[in-house]
Amino acid sequence: MSKFDALFEDEDDIFAGSPVSKYWDISAQLSQDLIKDEFDVLIERIAxxxxxLSKTHEYEDLDRTIKNYALSNYDEINELKKSLYMELAGQLIYRVSE
Structure with a gap:
């Protein structure tokens, strides 16, 4: 269970939009420098x-492995994506208030 499950009971009612739309609404209001910095944090996290993952799978097969996992676990991944959008939106808000 994700830490934001209660927020997704009625996805269209949460703050007048979905977690995805709210993230982009928030990011559109911020400086490009802050957005670029947060994007760099995401790229580092992916790296x-x-x-x-390459410790247990061949590096050349990572893309296929990731896509297969995503297809096999669609619902779990979809809920996790919503939680991550909310977490990232919170990070943007936090960075603005620093």
């Missing part, structure tokens, strides 16, 4: 996860 770390790929490095970790």
């Amino acid at each position: 770390v996860m790929e490095a970790m």
